[in-house]
Amino acid sequence: MVKKKQTAKDLNAEEMILAAARKVFMTKGMAGARMQDIADEAGINKALLHYYFKDKEKLFETIFLQEAKKFFPKINSIFNSDDPLFEKFERFATEYIDEMQQNPYLPWFVINEINRDPDQFMYSIWGSNNLPNPSKFLAQIEKEVKKGTIKRISPMHLLMNLLGMTIFPFVAKPMIVRNMQIDELQFRAAMEQRKKEIPKFIIDAILK
Amino acid sequence: MVKKKQTAKDLNAEEMILAAARKVFMTKGMAGARMQDIADEAGINKALLHYYFKDKEKLFETIFLQEAKKFFPKINSIFNSDDPLFEKFERFATEYIDEMQQNPYLPWFVINEINRDPDQFMYSIWGSNNLPNPSKFLAQIEKEVKKGTIKRISPMHLLMNLLGMTIFPFVAKPMIVRNMQIDELQFRAAMEQRKKEIPKFIIDAILK
DNA sequence: ACTTTTGTTAACCATTTGGTTAAACTATAT
DNA sequence: ATATAGTTTAACCAAATGGTTAACAAAAGT
Numbered sequence: 001m002v003k004k005k006q007t008a009k010d011l012n013a014e015e016m017i018l019a020a021a022r023k024v025f026m027t028k029g030m031a032g033a034r035m036q037d038i039a040d041e042a043g044i045n046k047a048l049l050h051y052y053f054k055d056k057e058k059l060f061e062t063i064f065l066q067e068a069k070k071f072f073p074k075i076n077s078i079f080n081s082d083d084p085l086f087e088k089f090e091r092f093a094t095e096y097i098d099e100m101q102q103n104p105y106l107p108w109f110v111i112n113e114i115n116r117d118p119d120q121f122m123y124s125i126w127g128s129n130n131l132p133n134p135s136k137f138l139a140q141i142e143k144e145v146k147k148g149t150i151k152r153i154s155p156m157h158l159l160m161n162l163l164g165m166t167i168f169p170f171v172a173k174p175m176i177v178r179n180m181q182i183d184e185l186q187f188r189a190a191m192e193q194r195k196k197e198i199p200k201f202i203i204d205a206i207l208k
Numbered sequence: 209m210v211k212k213k214q215t216a217k218d219l220n221a222e223e224m225i226l227a228a229a230r231k232v233f234m235t236k237g238m239a240g241a242r243m244q245d246i247a248d249e250a251g252i253n254k255a256l257l258h259y260y261f262k263d264k265e266k267l268f269e270t271i272f273l274q275e276a277k278k279f280f281p282k283i284n285s286i287f288n289s290d291d292p293l294f295e296k297f298e299r300f301a302t303e304y305i306d307e308m309q310q311n312p313y314l315p316w317f318v319i320n321e322i323n324r325d326p327d328q329f330m331y332s333i334w335g336s337n338n339l340p341n342p343s344k345f346l347a348q349i350e351k352e353v354k355k356g357t358i359k360r361i362s363p364m365h366l367l368m369n370l371l372g373m374t375i376f377p378f379v380a381k382p383m384i385v386r387n388m389q390i391d392e393l394q395f396r397a398a399m400e401q402r403k404k405e406i407p408k409f410i411i412d413a414i415l416k
Numbered sequence: 417a418c419t420t421t422t423g424t425t426a427a428c429c430a431t432t433t434g435g436t437t438a439a440a441c442t443a444t445a446t
Numbered sequence: 447a448t449a450t451a452g453t454t455t456a457a458c459c460a461a462a463t464g465g466t467t468a469a470c471a472a473a474a475g476t
Contacts, residue, residue, distance in 0.1 A: 013423075028239070028324075029239065029240075030240075031236070031237065031239040031240035032237075032238075032239035032324070034462090035463075035465085036464095044424075044425090045424060045425050045426080046425095046464090046465085047424075047425065048423080048424060048425080050464085050466080051422095055464075055465070056465090108320075111316075111380055111383060112316075112320065114382050115316060116236075116240070131386075131387065132387055133387075134387070151412065153405075154401070154405070156388060156398065157401065157405045157409075160373070160376070160398075160402070161373050161406075161409060163376060164372035165368070165369050165372045165373060166372075167380075168368070168371060168376040168379070171319060171376070171379055172371070172375075174319075174322050174323050175319060175322050176368070179339065179340055179341075179342070180342075180364060190364065190365070190368075193362070193365065194365065197361075197362070197365045201365075201413045204412070204413040205410070205413035206412070221453080221454085242432090242434090243434060243435085244432095252454075253454060253455050253456080254435085254455095255436080255437090255454075255456085256453080256454060256455080257434095257435095258434085258435060259454080263434075263435070264433095264434065264435090417476100418475105418476085419476075420473100420474080420476090421472100421474075421475085422471100422472080422473070423473090424469105424470080424471075424472090425468100425470075425471095426468095426469090428465105428467075428468100429466070429467090430464090430465085430466095431463085431465095432462085432463075432464090433461085433463090434460095434461085435458105435459085435460085435461100436457105436459070437456105437458075437459095438456100438457090438458100439455085439457100440453100440455075441452105441453080441454070441455090442451105442454090443450100443451090443453095444449105444450085444451085444452095445448100445451095446447105446449080446450095
């Protein structure tokens with residue numbers, strides 16, 4: 001009795017709402033998003049939003065969780081793998097740039113809303129367990145330093161460098177695009193290049 | 209008759225409004241800021257906001273312009289100077305980190321609002337002249353590459369690396385602080401270290 | 417067939433929010 | 447002292463916005 005039957009033309013309304021909410025929240029943020037905008041975008045009545053999702057807060061949380069799960073767990077799977085250090089640089093750059101190419105607002109959105117209420121989102125949404133955890137990665141750097149294969153560098157700074165070089169261009173995309181006078185296509189191409197540029201740059205910087 | 213006389217306790221009301229507006233806008237953004245919050249923060253009546261500044265949009269624009277002018281023109285003065293390339297890396301890191309230490313929300317705020325309406329803010333507020341212009345810096349990199357003093361690297365990627373490593377930790381500060389389990393003081397200390405770490409990292413990466 | 421459950425809407429409601437008004441207060445000039 | 451111009455406030459207003467209601471439509475269960 002919970003089975004769903006849809007008319008041919010319109011797909012599942014709940015999914016259409018989610019897609020619309022995602023689009024609106026991701027571009028305008030929680031505070032800037034209007035429930036009416038989401039309803040319009042989904043092509044349905046505003047009341048239906050509240051039928052499927054209690055209120056704006058709940059709808060937002062659903063979207064945020066959905067998106068944050070794309071953004072963070074990937075860090076763990078890369079950083080905690082058994083891959084050699086240098087491969088991790090490349091995997092991180094490649095996989096994150098791929099994700100952000102499909103979803104350019106993602107880092108802005110996630111950072112933005114964490115900024116709004118750091119404790120709520122970092123802790124209360126995920127359990128404290130599946131938070132991004134770079135400790136194995138940091139230890140691995142330490143080990144390589146001690147082995148003498150790479151120069152002495154603080155693991156934390158190296159991590160910040162990797163994150164910054166990979167993620168920043170997407171966060172600042174509107175600024176960069178205007179300033180460097182490049183178009184959408186050139187931006188995409190530049191980001192593709194960075195999949196190789198970033199690991200190369202890092203390795204050049206730290207290899208003895 | 210336009211002279212101002214203030215009672216001892218309260219300073220110029222206009223300035224108090226600006227300070228309050230700055231604080232509220234910088235932490236909540238345009239959409240999240242409430243005029244009442246600003247009035248409360250300034251300790252004055254809401255109507256006074258409209259007495260000094262026509263409306264929310266105008267007040268916001270005043271603040272944004274004020275802040276953006278701290279953020280951008282510095283780029284030009286560094287990038288267009290006659291300093292040698294390696295010094296520019298250090299000057300950029302040092303001066304920007306100093307600015308952001310005093311004003312940690314600045315990059316988030318600026319990027320955020322440019323994101324909201326790229327054309328309005330990047331073009332219509334400044335004339336097209338005093339926009340950040342890294343062309344001399346990019347040419348300088350090109351020249352060093354051709355001289356053979358540094359490795360072959362795309363100037364654009366190098367610039368993005370510098371910007372990302374310098375600015376990103378501040379944009380993502382709430383995330384970083386929670387994730388690396390560091391407190392405010394340790395964050396500050398880490399950023400101080402980065403003034404040297406970043407130029408060192410870059411030079412290690414590109415010096416032949 | 418008809419009852420019940422689920423999905424959807426138009427109209428409405430309450431609160432929030434940006435903005436206005438008119439009156440009061442303060443300092444200065446005459 | 448009194449008029450004047452500039453400053454500040456309490457009270458108010460209209461629009462925007464999140465959310466509710468009641469009626470209706472479509473499916474599913476019997």
